[in-house]
Amino acid sequence: MSNIEEIAKQFVNGFFTGMSTNIQGLAAVYSPESVLTFESQKFEGAQAILEKLTSLPFKMSGHQLSTLDAQLASGDLLILVTGKLKVDEDENLINFVQNFKVSVTQGAGGEITGFVVKNDIFKLVY
Amino acid sequence: MAPRGKAQSTREARNPLGAKSSSRGGIQKRRGPTRVDTDGDLDMDGPSKRPNRGPATETSGGRGRPSGRGGPQPSRGAAKVAQIVMKQLGGGSDLASRVSRPNRGRGGQIEGLTWLRVRGLKQSKAASNSDGGLSDLLSFLERKASSLGTGRKRHITIRKSHRAGEFVFVGANKEDAEELLKLNTFTFAGVQLEVVESNGDFEPSSKATESPETAELRARLQSILSQRYIGENKLLKLDALASDPELVTLGMFENRERALKTFKGLMAICDGLFKTAQEKKDAIHSISLANNSIDNVIQVESVAVSFPQLKNLDMSGNQVSNMDGLQRWKGRFKELETIYMTGNPIEGTDVNYKTTLLEWFPKLQNINGVELRTAQQIAEQEAARLPKPIPQSGPDFRDVNGIGEQFLLDFFTAYDTNREGLISRLYDAGSQFSLAVDAVSVRDPNAPPPLPWAAYIKSSRNLMKINSHHARSQRLFKGQTAINDLWKELPMTKHPNMKEELSKYIMDCHPLPGLADPTGQSQLGVDGLILAVHGEFEEYDQKSGTTGKRSFSRTFVLGPGLSGTAPIRVVSDMLSLRAYSPLPNVFVAPSPAPVDAANQHQAMIAELSKQTGMVPQYSEMCLSQVEWDFGRALVIFNEKKAQLPPEAFAPAV
Numbered sequence: 001m002s003n004i005e006e007i008a009k010q011f012v013n014g015f016f017t018g019m020s021t022n023i024q025g026l027a028a029v030y031s032p033e034s035v036l037t038f039e040s041q042k043f044e045g046a047q048a049i050l051e052k053l054t055s056l057p058f059k060m061s062g063h064q065l066s067t068l069d070a071q072l073a074s075g076d077l078l079i080l081v082t083g084k085l086k087v088d089e090d091e092n093l094i095n096f097v098q099n100f101k102v103s104v105t106q107g108a109g110g111e112i113t114g115f116v117v118k119n120d121i122f123k124l125v126y
Numbered sequence: 127m128a129p130r131g132k133a134q135s136t137r138e139a140r141n142p143l144g145a146k147s148s149s150r151g152g153i154q155k156r157r158g159p160t161r162v163d164t165d166g167d168l169d170m171d172g173p174s175k176r177p178n179r180g181p182a183t184e185t186s187g188g189r190g191r192p193s194g195r196g197g198p199q200p201s202r203g204a205a206k207v208a209q210i211v212m213k214q215l216g217g218g219s220d221l222a223s224r225v226s227r228p229n230r231g232r233g234g235q236i237e238g239l240t241w242l243r244v245r246g247l248k249q250s251k252a253a254s255n256s257d258g259g260l261s262d263l264l265s266f267l268e269r270k271a272s273s274l275g276t277g278r279k280r281h282i283t284i285r286k287s288h289r290a291g292e293f294v295f296v297g298a299n300k301e302d303a304e305e306l307l308k309l310n311t312f313t314f315a316g317v318q319l320e321v322v323e324s325n326g327d328f329e330p331s332s333k334a335t336e337s338p339e340t341a342e343l344r345a346r347l348q349s350i351l352s353q354r355y356i357g358e359n360k361l362l363k364l365d366a367l368a369s370d371p372e373l374v375t376l377g378m379f380e381n382r383e384r385a386l387k388t389f390k391g392l393m394a395i396c397d398g399l400f401k402t403a404q405e406k407k408d409a410i411h412s413i414s415l416a417n418n419s420i421d422n423v424i425q426v427e428s429v430a431v432s433f434p435q436l437k438n439l440d441m442s443g444n445q446v447s448n449m450d451g452l453q454r455w456k457g458r459f460k461e462l463e464t465i466y467m468t469g470n471p472i473e474g475t476d477v478n479y480k481t482t483l484l485e486w487f488p489k490l491q492n493i494n495g496v497e498l499r500t501a502q503q504i505a506e507q508e509a510a511r512l513p514k515p516i517p518q519s520g521p522d523f524r525d526v527n528g529i530g531e532q533f534l535l536d537f538f539t540a541y542d543t544n545r546e547g548l549i550s551r552l553y554d555a556g557s558q559f560s561l562a563v564d565a566v567s568v569r570d571p572n573a574p575p576p577l578p579w580a581a582y583i584k585s586s587r588n589l590m591k592i593n594s595h596h597a598r599s600q601r602l603f604k605g606q607t608a609i610n611d612l613w614k615e616l617p618m619t620k621h622p623n624m625k626e627e628l629s630k631y632i633m634d635c636h637p638l639p640g641l642a643d644p645t646g647q648s649q650l651g652v653d654g655l656i657l658a659v660h661g662e663f664e665e666y667d668q669k670s671g672t673t674g675k676r677s678f679s680r681t682f683v684l685g686p687g688l689s690g691t692a693p694i695r696v697v698s699d700m701l702s703l704r705a706y707s708p709l710p711n712v713f714v715a716p717s718p719a720p721v722d723a724a725n726q727h728q729a730m731i732a733e734l735s736k737q738t739g740m741v742p743q744y745s746e747m748c749l750s751q752v753e754w755d756f757g758r759a760l761v762i763f764n765e766k767k768a769q770l771p772p773e774a775f776a777p778a779v
Binding site: 003008065069082083092093 | 524558560561562563564565566567568586587588589590595598602632634636638654656658660677679681683685697698700702704707709710
C-alpha cells in the first residue's frame with residue numbers, strides 16, 4: 001500500500017462526512033468484528049455500533065478536525081484524529097480524540113475498494 | 127512617540143521619495159538592486175529595476191516628524207549606536223519576526239517572506255571563512271534546493287538572511303522556502319544542517335557580545351525606565367516619550383521605524399529586568415502610554431507581549447481614530463480591567479467603541495473611569511460560555527495479563543527519566559513514532575496562555591497540513607536510532623505518577639488480534655494491544671527555558687517481542703499534543719450503567735468460583751441468595767459446604 005497518508009485522509013474525510021450526513025451509511029465500514037469504544041463503553045459488531053451512534057443522548061452536530069496522523073501497523077492503518085465537536089446547538093465546542101484501526105481492502109489492481117474499521121475509540125477530552 | 131504619519135496599512139501608498147535604502151543591518155539583502163518601501167522593507171512586488179539609492183538619508187522629506195520633540199538634534203554617531211543597540215536588544219529583527227508568522231493573519235501577506243531557521247554553520251568547517259561562512263552557506267542552500275526539484279528546474283532564491291547566535295535565518299518566498307526546507311539533514315561543510323520553519327521567536331542575542339557603546343546605551347535606557355517607574359503604584363509611566371529630552375538626545379525617536387524599535391527595545395529591557403514572568407506581573411500592574419501620538423498600536427504592540435497580564439492601561443491623549451488602530455491588541459491583555467481612551471479622535475468617530483472594547487478584552491470593567499460591568503457579571507458571562515458537561519464513563523481497560531497496565535506504569539516514568547533506555551528496551555527497528563500538534567484545541571480561557579509549540583512544530587506530522595510526501599515521510603520516525611534522535615531534542619517532561627494521580631489520566635486498552643508475527647511463525651498473526659491514553663504533563667524546554675503544562679493523547683500498538691528480547695515491543699506510538707486543559711475526572715463520575723452491573727456480577731461469580739472451587743451456576747445461586755454481597759456469600763458457602771452435592775464443584779483437573 002503506497003501513500004498510506006492520503007488513504008488515511010480519504011478514509012477520515014469519508015467517515016466524518018458520513019457522521020454528519022448519514023450515520024446509517026457508515027454500516028458499510030463496520031463489520032461484525034468491529035469494536036467501538038465510545039466514551040469507554042464497548043460495542044461490538046456493526047449493528048450494535050450503529051445503534052449506539054444513532055441513539056446518543058446528545059446530537060453530534062459537527063466535527064471540526066484539527067489534526068490527523070496515520071501509521072501503518074501490521075498492514076492496517078492506525079489513525080489518530082483530534083478536533084472539536086459541536087454538541088447539540090451549543091456554540092461551545094468540545095475537544096475530542098478518535099483512534100481508528102482500519103483495514104483497507106484492495107482490488108486486483110491494487111485500487112482501494114473499501115475500508116473496514118476494526119477498532120474505533122472515541123473520547124471527549126474537554 | 128510616533129510621528130503623526132499615516133497608519134501602517136497605507137504606507138505603500140506614500141511618497142516614494144521617502145524611501146531609503148535598507149541599511150537595516152542584521153538583515154542583508156542578497157539580490158540587488160531591489161526596491162525598498164518606505165519602511166526599509168524589501169518590496170517584493172515592485173519592479174526590481176530601480177537602482178539602489180545612495181547612503182541612507184536620515185532626514186527624508188515626506189515623512190511625519192515626531193511631535194513635541196524639543197531637544198537638540200542627535201549626532202549621526204549616537205543614532206548609529208542607537209540603531210545597533212536596538213538590533214542587539216532584539217528590536218532589529220522586528221520585521222523579520224513579523225513576516226515569519228505567516229499563519230497569524232497579519233504582516234505576512236504584505237512582506238510575503240517565509241522564514242526558515244538553519245543550524246549548523248557555526249559547527250561547520252566554513253565557519254572559519256572570512257564572513258563566518260555565511261555566503262558559502264547561502265549559496266549552498268540555493269544551489270542544492272534548485273537542483274532538488276524533479277522535472278523542470280527552478281532557481282531558488284534566498285531573499286534575506288541574518289545570523290542570530292548559532293542560527294542563520296533565511297527568508298524566501300513560500301514556494302522557495304518549501305524547497306529549502308527539504309535540505310534539512312543535508313550535509314554542509316562536514317556538518318548535518320537543521321533546516322526548520324522559523325516560528326518567529328528569534329533567539330535573544332547574547333549580552334556577552336555587547337560592545338561598550340551598546341552596554342552604555344542599555345544602561346541609559348534602563349535608567350530612563352527606572353525614573354519612569356512608580357513603585358508604590360506599580361505604574362510604568364511611558365507617556366510623552368518623544369518629548370523626553372534624554373531619549374531625543376539619543377535620537378531614539380528620529381522617525382517612525384526608529385520609534386518602533388526604541389519601543390521594542392524598552393520592552394526588551396523591561397523583560398530583562400525580571401527573572402520570571404510572575405515577578406514582572408507583580409511589579410507592574412499599570413502602564414501609561416498617554417500623549418504619545420499613537421494612531422495605531424502597532425507602534426507599541428510589544429507592550430502586549432511583554433505585559434500580557436496588565437491590569438490598567440492609559441491610552442489617553444493619543445491619535446487613535448478607529449478600532450483598526452487597536453486591532454493588534456485584540457485578543458491580548460486577557461486580564462485588562464481598566465482602559466483610558468479619553469482625548470483620542472475615536473471618541474467622536476465611533477460611538478460603539480466602548481462596546482467593542484468590552485468584547486475584545488474579556489476582563490475589562492472600566493473605561494475612562496466609568497465602571498461598565500462588575501467582576502461578578504464577567505464571571506457569570508464566562509460560566510455561561512463553558513461547555514455543558516456530558517457525563518463520562520470510566521476507562522474501558524480490557525487488559526491481557528496486566529501487560530497494558532504494566533506497560534503504562536513503566537512507560538511514562540521512563541519517558542520522563544530515561545528515554546534512551548526506554549527505546550532500547552521496548553522499541554525495535556520496526557517501531558514507528560510520530561507526533562502531531564493540535565494548536566487550535568478548546569481550552570480554558572482563564573488558564574495561562576499555551577506554551578509555545580516551537581520545539582514540536584518542526585516534527586509535527588499533522589496530515590491535514592503537511593502535504594508533501596517528503597515532509598510526511600521525514601516526520602515519521604522509524605527504528606530505535608531515528609526515534610532516539612528525535613526524543614533527545616524534544617523538551618524534557620514530567621508526567622503525573624499514574625498510581626498516585628490516576629484521575630489525571632484516561633486510558634482505554636483493547637486486545638488486538640492478528641498482528642503480524644515478528645518471528646514469522648504464525649500465519650494468522652499474534653495478539654497485541656491497542657492502548658489509548660489521554661493526560662497531561664509538565665514540560666521543561668531546555669532550549670528556551672520555558673516550563674508549563676500540556677495536554678496529550680497518545681496511542682500505542684503493542685505486540686509480542688522477539689524471542690530473547692523484552693516480552694513486548696512497541697509497534698506504533700502516536701503522540702498528539704494540545705494546550706493544557708484538565709481532563710474530566712472519570713473515576714468519580716457515577717456510572718451505574720446496567721452493563722456495568724452485569725459485568726460486576728460476572729466478575730463476582732468468577733471470583734467466588736475461584737475461591738471456593740464451585741462451578742459458576744452454584745456460585746451464581748449462592749450470590750443471588752445474598753443479594754450479591756460477596757462477603758456474605760463466602761460465609762454461607764463455608765456454613766453449607768458439607769451439604770453441597772458433588773456436582774456443585776468443578777471436577778479437579
